[in-house]
Structure formats: C-alpha cells, structure tokens
Amino acid sequence: MNVIGGRVLVPRSAVQRIQAMILDGTLKPGDRLPAQRELSEQFGISRASLREALSVLETLGLVRVEVGRGVFVLGPDEDGAPQAKWRFADRYSPLEVYETRLMLEPRSAALAARNAKAEDLATIGQSVARMRTAVEAGDLIAVAECDSIFHRAIVECSGNRMVMELFRTVNGVMDEIQRLPFIHHERIWETVSEHEAIVAALNGRDEARAAGAMAGHIRGAAGRIGIELREDSKN
Incomplete structure (x- = not known):
C-alpha cells in the first residue's frame, strides 16, 4: 500500500469506477452502495483505501456517508454540502488554507507570467480545455484532476524553488481544498471561467493581471464554500 506522510493514497481506479457506475445509471440517486467489505474485494483494495476513495467522492458531492447506515448516492439536485468533511x-x-493560498498563489501566477516557457503555457491551457470537456461530461474526478494540474503547473512555472517545495509538502491538503467547491456542481463553470482568465493573463505575459485573476479565483473558490476572504491586501 502506498503511503505518504502517514496518509493512504487514494486508489484512482476505485474512485473512477464508482463515479462511472453513478454516471451510467448502475447506481441511482438514493441507492445505497454495497457494503465496504464487498466493494473492497470487488476493487481489490484494502478497506482503508476504499474509505479514502469514498471520502473523495463525498467531498465532490457524489455520495453521502451516513455513519451506521451506509453510503448513499446523491442526486443532481441534492445538496451534499452539510455532509462534506x-x-x-x-x-x-x-x-487558514485559503489565506495561505491567497498569500502565495497570486505572486506565483505573476512569476509564471514572467518565467513560463511557451510549452509550459500550452500545458496550462490544455488543462483548462480538458477541464471544460470534463465538466460537459459530468466527470467530476477528471475536473478535480485538471484543477490540481492547473494550480501545480503555475506554481512550478513560477521558478521559486521554496514555494514549489512548500506546495509539494502539502500536496494532499491543496488537492482537498481545491475539491471542496466542486460539491456545488451547478457552480463548477465559475472555476472554468476563472481559470480561463488566468490563462489569458499568463499568455499575455501580464504579471499584474495574472496576480489579480488568481486572487479573484481564490476568493471565488472560498466564497463557493461560504468563506469570505476580505480584500484588505494588495492582491
């Protein structure tokens, strides 16, 4: 079993297979998933890994975990936010995580606008295009993955080795905080639009606009889960 920093890595295939069963109608809204022992045997993973996978699905608003009752599929109009953990x-x-992001990521975006190579900018742009396709397909797992790639690539393009190392150290935390707003499925397009604004600034090599677009995106993401970040800084 792969472990980083004491945390079990989420088995990507298990998350994808459960989502696929929801998307193709095998699992319908209100259905209770099979027992964890049965699912772990079906997917060939440990129960600890399965619980981690279910936690990701719950964060994305696809299922609701009810202690003592089981795991239930959420419908498209149901609000899973109260159950998100x-x-x-x-x-x-x-x-605290959003405040830290607001301190670091706008400056990273500005540095990326200055330092990124053309091929790096192409990769960042492609991640947004793939995110748009994933949203249209209702593939929330792919949406979250594209989101992580986007933010990680911008930090890497900043050229600041300390910031790059800091983000690698808390990679799991960053992935989780970026997934939280996606529980509101009807608002995911806001993320796509914000990413596109950042890409436009990066492609234009406009450092100030890149920083502002990233700050706006982080405030927007925080707001989508009810956190207000005051505009009392230079970002």
Whole structure:
C-alpha cells in the first residue's frame, strides 16, 4: 500500500469506477452502495483505501456517508454540502488554507507570467480545455484532476524553488481544498471561467493581471464554500 506522510493514497481506479457506475445509471440517486467489505474485494483494495476513495467522492458531492447506515448516492439536485468533511481539521482550517493560498498563489501566477516557457503555457491551457470537456461530461474526478494540474503547473512555472517545495509538502491538503467547491456542481463553470482568465493573463505575459485573476479565483473558490476572504491586501 502506498503511503505518504502517514496518509493512504487514494486508489484512482476505485474512485473512477464508482463515479462511472453513478454516471451510467448502475447506481441511482438514493441507492445505497454495497457494503465496504464487498466493494473492497470487488476493487481489490484494502478497506482503508476504499474509505479514502469514498471520502473523495463525498467531498465532490457524489455520495453521502451516513455513519451506521451506509453510503448513499446523491442526486443532481441534492445538496451534499452539510455532509462534506474537511479531513485536515486536526491540522488546519479551510480558512487558514485559503489565506495561505491567497498569500502565495497570486505572486506565483505573476512569476509564471514572467518565467513560463511557451510549452509550459500550452500545458496550462490544455488543462483548462480538458477541464471544460470534463465538466460537459459530468466527470467530476477528471475536473478535480485538471484543477490540481492547473494550480501545480503555475506554481512550478513560477521558478521559486521554496514555494514549489512548500506546495509539494502539502500536496494532499491543496488537492482537498481545491475539491471542496466542486460539491456545488451547478457552480463548477465559475472555476472554468476563472481559470480561463488566468490563462489569458499568463499568455499575455501580464504579471499584474495574472496576480489579480488568481486572487479573484481564490476568493471565488472560498466564497463557493461560504468563506469570505476580505480584500484588505494588495492582491
């Protein structure tokens, strides 16, 4: 079993297979998933890994985990937000993570506008195009993956080795915080539009606009889960 920093890595195939069963109608809204023992045997993974996969699906608003009752598929109009869990509560609050992102990512975007190579910008742009396709297909797992690739690529393009190392150290936290707003499925297009604004600024090599677009995106993402980041800084 692969472990980083004491946390079990989420088996991507299990997450994708459960989502596929929801999308193709095998699992319908209100259905209860099979018992965890049965699912773990079916997917060939440990129950700990399965619980991690179910937690990702719950964060994305695809299922609801009810202690003592089981795991239930959510319908497209159901609000899974009250059941979404922040798995790093013993370390940081979501507010603290968003505040940290607001301190670091706008500057990283500005540096990326200055330092990124043409092929790097193409990769960032492609991640947004793939995200748009994934949203249209209702593939929330791919949406979340594209989101992570987008933000990670911008930090890497900043050229600041300390910031790059910091983000790698808390990669799991960043992936989780970026997934939280996607529980509101009807608002995912806002993320796509914000990413496109950042890409336009990067392609234009406009450092100030890139920083502003990234700051706006982070505030928007925080707002989608009810966190207000005051505009009391230079970002």
